[in-house]
Amino acid sequence: MVVGIDKAASAADSVVSSAKKTPTAIPSDSVINLARGDPTMYQPYWRRMGDKCTVVIPGHDLMSYFSDPGNLCWFLMPELDDAIRRLHRVVGNAVVDDDRYIIVGTGSTQLFQAVLFALSSPQNPDTEPLSVVAAAPFYSIKHGNMGMSSFSSHVVGQPLILHGLVPHLVSYPEETEFLCSGLYKWAGDAYSFDKDGAYVELVTSPNNPDGTIREAVANREGGKLIHDLAYYWPQYTPITSKADYDIMLFTFSKATGHAGSRIGWAIVKDKQVAAKMVKYIELSSIGVSKEAQLRAAKILEVIAEDCASSGPDKEENFFEHGHRLMSDRWEKLREVVKRNGVFSLPKYPRDFCNFKGKDTDSSPAFAWLKAKDGLNCDNLLREFKIITRGGPNFGVDSDYTRVSMLSLDEEFNLFLERLAEIKGAANRM
Amino acid sequence: MVVGIDKAASAADSVVSSAKKTPTAIPSDSVINLARGDPTMYQPYWRRMGDKCTVVIPGHDLMSYFSDPGNLCWFLMPELDDAIRRLHRVVGNAVVDDDRYIIVGTGSTQLFQAVLFALSSPQNPDTEPLSVVAAAPFYSIKHGNMGMSSFSSHVVGQPLILHGLVPHLVSYPEETEFLCSGLYKWAGDAYSFDKDGAYVELVTSPNNPDGTIREAVANREGGKLIHDLAYYWPQYTPITSKADYDIMLFTFSKATGHAGSRIGWAIVKDKQVAAKMVKYIELSSIGVSKEAQLRAAKILEVIAEDCASSGPDKEENFFEHGHRLMSDRWEKLREVVKRNGVFSLPKYPRDFCNFKGKDTDSSPAFAWLKAKDGLNCDNLLREFKIITRGGPNFGVDSDYTRVSMLSLDEEFNLFLERLAEIKGAANRM
Structure with missing residues (x-):
């Protein structure tokens, strides 16, 4: 996943650290970082x-x-190639015919940059750098479009990560701009993009932060598309068809929760694009850790095997488990939101999921929470020791905030408890 | 290691593939890729x-x-941090006091780019991109300096990796130039660098390709140094002192042979430089595979433990083993070279190795072979089905070529056999 890997705001916020190997009881006055x-x-x-x-x-x-x-x-291990293709076939969320190239990356973050390189090289000194756009809301740092100079000075001119802080932002714009490449540049919101010539549009579907199903919006001549399908898995959204785009990105992190492995993969139709992506990964890291690939292959293979098996005694497979957990969390969250009347949540259309064989609801990995009466949603939650990522980080107003739905049970339950308490406080503000 | 990770020229050359898990008998007419x-x-x-x-x-x-x-x-696992520091203390090849920062990367390739980012950002639009230099011979693509435009078109305008080919070059210049960054640019041979202002000099010691011990050569005002110490381990060279430079790069690949793990580390004095390197790795891959880190920690810890233990029944430790193997190979190679009279090899000063506690010879990871009478060394060896990397790849004449000394025994022995046969053939040319 390229966006949404944004992490804790500061060590002070990280009292509840999910880096710990075993969950521990959370003190009731802890800061919860979502x-x-x-x-x-x-x-x-x-x-x-x-x-x-x-x-x-x-x-x-x-x-x-x-x-x-x-x-x-x-550098792709054949067993990982096989496991990726098998899992997509079992789940039915992407076309992985033999003529598609699978490219493994150190997370889909590296693959995103590999695609930019592939689509923009060789450099043509007579043309502008390739424009890169995405439809708002997307994960960014501040409102509006960012020119290279202002962006760069923001990113690298500030104290970046001071001792004791953990990183708090990794975003499409920042990933596009940080090396000041002459090959490509960030060009902001795809809705307002009106330049002639070549451009790349990033389509994240389901979208981060708001969970909506997305299509390309710029639709101008000379456009190429990158589909970030990090969340197109049955626990998050109904699988309505096999995605069949030119360049599709997936990540182990969001598919199975193994973020520490740094494994992502791209499914690519065009051979020259695939070859240039490989070249990028060769130049930037000479391939991808084999230990991580081996483990990803094993885990994806086990999931695929579980999903493919049937019978009356069949245990719940990973996606059924994930979907049950996510549905349950969303139901509880909607109930609390409904009861206290301070917030609202997006509604998602119910749809037939080919994997589950029935109509299902969406249960996105993030809740895109909106506070009523123009209240600053992020600030309001912070008063209750809940850290979220406010709307301005996504190019929208501060009445929105993004809340991770993927925390440990203890954290999620504490979040719900505190959210339920907010009503009175909000009335006093 | 940043340079010298260059790989097979083509699949046709890769008949003897070291990617196989277990060594197999090599057909005597195989192409040997060194x-x-x-x-x-x-x-x-x-x-x-x-x-x-x-x-x-x-x-x-x-x-x-x-x-x-x-x-x-x-993203650095504490056990890897500990193992790295312990190993350097046991070997005595680098200062790892507590005030030094250890930064892990996806190979030292990623760390090299992280350092460039750290030393060149934030971008100053009023100044030129930071110049990056290294003293020849260094691994490059063609003779002389390469301006960005000619370099870029060479690198990315050609068919990069066609199906059936494996990559054949990863080099300082290419790694510096491939994204056409506005932050830094390749500026060629450090010996001829004469520009004013800020620059970075890469010092690889022992050097790739020629195994020499290096110091900085540009020595102008405004210079910063990156020391690539990939080969500063007891199997390759006498450990004469604890290296104590501002920015030092090491790699698991060359230290222990675990190239597939993609683990490198930097030892950095300055906190801001370290923080920006972390930022780079965050933006380019959100950290480094934990599986690979865990395994590197385990293996480095075992080596350190073996080196630190003593007693009459003590088995040969990894570096003693590696040095014995390398010394043996160099002795055999020098013997063949001496006998057939067609080639010459560099001589290295014998020096006291603090780790071994005695005077030892250098036994570099590459042999920098020179053909007499101006013969094209690479071509000559190719006639005997030995693939090497010719001098022009390093900015020098074609009578030089670089030969890997790190292949499997079977390959190395076949290489020696064929080298011994060359005399007559060379006389006929």
Whole structure:
């Protein structure tokens, strides 16, 4: 996932750290950080799986740079290629015919940059850098479009990460601009993009932060599309068709919750685009950790196997489990929101999910919470020790804020408790 | 290691693929690819270690983005930090006092780019991009300096990696130029650099390709240094002192042979530089695979423990083993070279190694072979089905070529056999 990997605002906010290996009881006065999208919710599921997904790596294994020298993506392990294709076939969320190229990356973050390189190189000194756009709301730093100079000075001119702080932003605009590349530049909201010539539009669907299903909006001549489908999995949204776009990005982090592995993959139709993406990854990191690839292959394979198996004694598979958890959380959240009357949430159309074989609701990975009467939603929640990411970070007003729905149970329940208490306080403001 | 990770020229050259898990007998007419630096030589050592370095990772482990939220390098696993510092203390090849920052990267390739970002940002629109230089011979693509435009068109305008080819070049100039950054630019040979203002000099010591011990050569006002110490380990060179430079890069690939893990680390004095490097890695890949970090920590810890232990029954530690192997290979190579009279090799000063406690010879990871009478060394070896990387790739004449000394035994022995046969053929040319 490219957007939405934004993390804690500060160490002070990180009293409840999901970096810990085992959940601990949370003191009731703790600050709860729901600004970041660390997908720790799935950890208990994987713990219950016992040894089924354990990988064992001897000291002499995985030593060479090469994984598959005959493959265009020479650093992709064949078992990961197989597991990715099998999982997409079982879930039905993307076309992975044999003529599609799978490119593995160090998270989809690296793949996003690989795509920008692929679509903008070789540099043509007679033309402008390639424009990169996305439809608002998308994850950004401040309102409106950002020119390179103002953006760069903002990003790199400030104290970046001081000791004791954890990072709080990784966003499309920042990832596009931070190297001041002459190949491409951030050009802001796709709705207002009106330049002639080549451009790239990022389409995140379901979208971060608001969970909506998206299509391209710029639709001008010379446009190319990158589809970030990090959340197009059955626990978050009905799978209505096999996605069949030119360039699709997925990530292990959001699919299964394994954010620490830094594994993403792209499904690419065009061979030259795929080859240039491979070149980017070669130049920026000479491939991708084989340990992480091996583990991702194992886990994706186990999920695919569980999903494909059937029978009366069949246990709940990962996506059924994830969807039940997410539906339950959304139901509880909607109930609290309805009762206290201070906030509202988006409504999502119910749709037939091909994977589940029935009509289902969306249960996005983030709640896009709106405060009534123009209240600053992020500030209001902070008074109750709930840290979220306010609307201005996404180019909209401060009555909106984004809340991660992927925290551990203890954190989520404490969040609901505090949200329920807000009514009176909001009336006093 | 930043340079020298260059790999096979083509699939046709890759008949002997070191990507295979177990060595197989090599047909005597096989092409031997010694152009790349895939360090497969160490694999039998690690196989003999049995379970001592095995890592076991359950499905629920290492899930969060965060490793150490309170640390400046929030994605660095504390056990890797500890293992790196311990190993350097035991080997005595670098100062790792507590006030030095350890930054982990997806190989030292990513760290090299992180340093460039750290030293050149924020962008100052009134000044030129930061100049990046290195003293020849360094790994490059063609003779002389490369301006951005000619370089870029060369790199990205050609068919990059066609299906069936494996990558053949990753180099300082290419890594510096491929994104056409406005922050920094490649400025060629440090010996001829004469511009005023800020610049960065890369110092690789021992050097790739020629194994020499290097110091900075530009020595102008406004210069900053990056020390690539990928080969500053006891198997390659006498450890004469603890390196104590501002920015030092090391890599798991060349230290222990685990190239597939993509783990490198930087030791950095200045906090702001370290913080910006962390920012770069956050923006380009949101950290580094935890599986790879965990495994590197385990293996480095085992080596350090072995090196620190003593006693009459003490087994040969990893560096003693590596040095014995490398010395043996160099001795055999020098013997063949001496006998056939067609080539010459550099001589390296013998020096006292603090780690081994005695005078030792250098045994670099690459042989910098020179053909006599102006013969094209690379071409000559190719006639004998030995693929190497010719001098022009390093900015020098074609009578030089670089030969990897880190291949599997079978490949190295076949290389020596063929080299011994060359005399007559060379006389006929």
